[in-house]
Amino acid sequence: MALTPLTDEGKIVLKQAMNLQKLVPYRIFAVNIIPAVSLFLRLFGPPKTQRLKEENALKRLTGFLTGFYGGKIPENVIPLVLSGNLVRTLIKQAQSGDFYFMVLKRSKHKNGIPNVLKKSELNKVIAHSFSPVLLVNEDSSSENLENILVPLDISENTEKKLLWASLFAKKAKAKIQIVSALNLNIDKYKSQTTKNAWAIKEMLLKRGIESEIEILKANNKDKTEAVLHFMETKRTDIVIIRKHQVASVTNTTIGDFAKEIINRSKAPVFIVSQSHGDI
Structure with missing residues (x-):
């Protein structure tokens, strides 16, 4: 529709x-x-x-x-x-x-x-x-999908957005960019986020889908800014993100990170819910 x-x-x-x-x-x-x-x-x-x-x-x-x-x-x-x-x-x-x-x-x-x-x-x-x-939006004009960005959050379930990302990647022979931003003063290669990212990469490899991992250091900056900067410097054709099913004081069910990506991304954003509907 x-x-x-x-x-x-x-x-x-x-x-x-x-x-x-x-x-x-x-x-x-x-x-x-x-x-x-x-x-x-x-x-x-x-x-x-x-x-x-x-x-x-x-x-x-x-x-x-x-x-x-x-x-x-x-x-x-x-x-x-x-x-x-x-x-x-x-x-x-x-x-x-x-x-x-x-x-x-x-x-x-x-x-x-x-x-x-x-x-x-x-x-x-x-x-x-x-x-x-x-x-x-006006910048959403790419006819071919080559890079599909999936932001990774340690606190969220990625299953549904990976299903959609896998579907589009298989059909378009595209690469999935697994991206997360850390602002903790820890070795990014030892973080749980990195471990999760590699587990996802192995799962995608079994599906015959190429992927790459980018763990960004936010360096006390907002994580959203780090991801948006990555999207502007690396060609991202579509972002697949999950909204959070948690009601807020504004009576919405969109998390702050997802809302910033939705409102500021120049690439098309495909937003999936947590619990309703499926492929």
Whole structure:
């Protein structure tokens, strides 16, 4: 499911969805969400008002997709119009289990454009989603996956994100970058994180997947900064990260580290949950 604004931002979403579609032959549901008709209009307005709104929205969406695909929409791309509040409708779909994952775009400015999410709205959808979410932005234009970054945290379960990373790596013949940052004054080669990383590398090798380990020394800096710097200096085509299923004072289930990567990564970020859904 790809939330598709009828703008250049929608084209970015579709391009990234198509890139992954080359690896996994899924159908793309290009979605537009329109406001529902008010209660007053439902009671006193012309009959079929909501249906007419949805039909007109579907025509606009179909026209946009036809232009994007050069005159003909592929059979595995389905235009879909839903009605309701944008954020609540997305969360409902993300919790329905009807889609393998959602594709959303990070936008700096909403400016009243339909089907564009502000950062706070985007984080809310991700926090409450049971399905994985692929987050893209203007820099998410790589057509080929060569390097897949998996941040490693000693405190978290990496099984689910490694399943997705393995799937993409096998299909794209890509390399997995196992990256962790330490700010403790210890020998990084003797740390538990390094031991875990080598165990993961051996597991991936048995699956026929190439990987490399990078244990970064944060040197009293924020771990997130160290990982983001690595991503900027080494070519990273996609990041696969797990959100933490721990409610915070802001009523979200996204950990601080994951939130920083989600909001600041220039590469696409594929966010998986801890307990719901699977490949």
